[in-house]
Amino acid sequence: MKWFRAETFDPDFAAALVRVSPNRNARRDGTAERTHPPDMILLHYTGMASGKAALDWLCARESEVSSHYFVDEGGIVTQLVPESERAWHAGQSFWNGETDINSASIGIEIVNPGHEGGCPPFPIMQMRAVARLCRDIIARHEIAAARVLAHSDVAPGRKSDPGEWFDWKYLADEGVGLWVEPEPLGGGRFLQEGDSGMPVDALQTMLRLYGYKVDADATFGTATREAVIAFQRHFRPARVDGIADASTITTLHRLLAALPRFS
Structure with missing residues (x-):
């Protein structure tokens, strides 16, 4: 695997701080380097006890994980990997025929301890920062609303982030992602594991x-x-x-x- 040196870079999102992660390589398209820009945003929660621990882990060579952006509880955005490069955030994943989600996407880690940490809410300052960051990425890369996704969407059963309490409706109201009003819970016919036909x-x-x-x-x-x-x-x-x-x-x-x- 080709490693990138840990030199600094100018942030793609003007409001971002920079802390370089070495865990990145060239975007690919099949067996060649990817020749078109990313067309997907993938949202994660960090799932660790503290934001500092998560940021340190994303920047540690031995972790072999990273993301393009990191958004803390107060809304401070840090960029770890240039958007032109491939961050290692999606793992084994799939979406609409795409199997190398890392090459196709920009990954955003949002500080939250997740399901194991009791599913605490995402603070409004953090959500506003995520919305601003996503709008900026969408404008620069012309990313379709339906291509703003959860880690759990591209890795069902393996990942559950950013979780069912993450406010996707808020993001859609802010111009980020596709959302429709969910049908209220009720009775009627249903399908479950073991059914067929x-x-x-x-x-x-x-x-x-x-x-x-x-x-x-x-x-x-x-x-x-x-x-x-x-x-x-x-x-x-x-x-x-x-x-x-x-x-x-x-x-x-x-x-x-x-x-x-x-x-």
């Missing part, structure tokens, strides 16, 4: 159309359940249980209808 096939097709990696076997197995959980975390956070109830399916319909290619 045409309704499951239709669910899998809709999830794949949006970008999730699911099997096309008309069987509600583990991969489908994990994709439903990821969808619920991002778009229907009132209940995250992996069961495709009427609320989940209706919200997914609305989301697909909001995509430019289907509208």
Whole structure:
């Protein structure tokens, strides 16, 4: 693996501080270096006890992880990797046919201890900073609203960040990401693990159309359940249980209808 030297660089986001992470390399497109700019933003929570510990880890060579940006609780933004380079934040992941999410994306780590830390809220100053940063990236790279994603979207079952309490609606109201009003919880027919047949096939097709990696076997197995959980975390956070109830399916319909290619 080709390592980059840890020299400093000018931030792409003018308001950012710079702390260089050595954990980066060239963006790739297949077997060649990527010739077009990133077209995706991926949001994470740090999932560590403190922001300092997380920032130190992202900048430690032995960790072999990094992100382009780091946003602390007070809204201070630090850039660790130039946007022109590939940060190591997504791991094994997939979205809409793309398997090298690190090459396709700009990664933003948001300080929050996460699920294991009790799911504390993201402070408003932090959310405002994330929104400003994302708007700046979107404007410079012309990133589509539907390409602002959670780590859990591209790695269902493996990752759960930035979590179901992250305020995606706030971001959308600030011009960042795609959001539709979730259908309220209610009764009615549902699909769950172990089910099979045409309704499951239709669910899998809709999830794949949006970008999730699911099997096309008309069987509600583990991969489908994990994709439903990821969808619920991002778009229907009132209940995250992996069961495709009427609320989940209706919200997914609305989301697909909001995509430019289907509208």
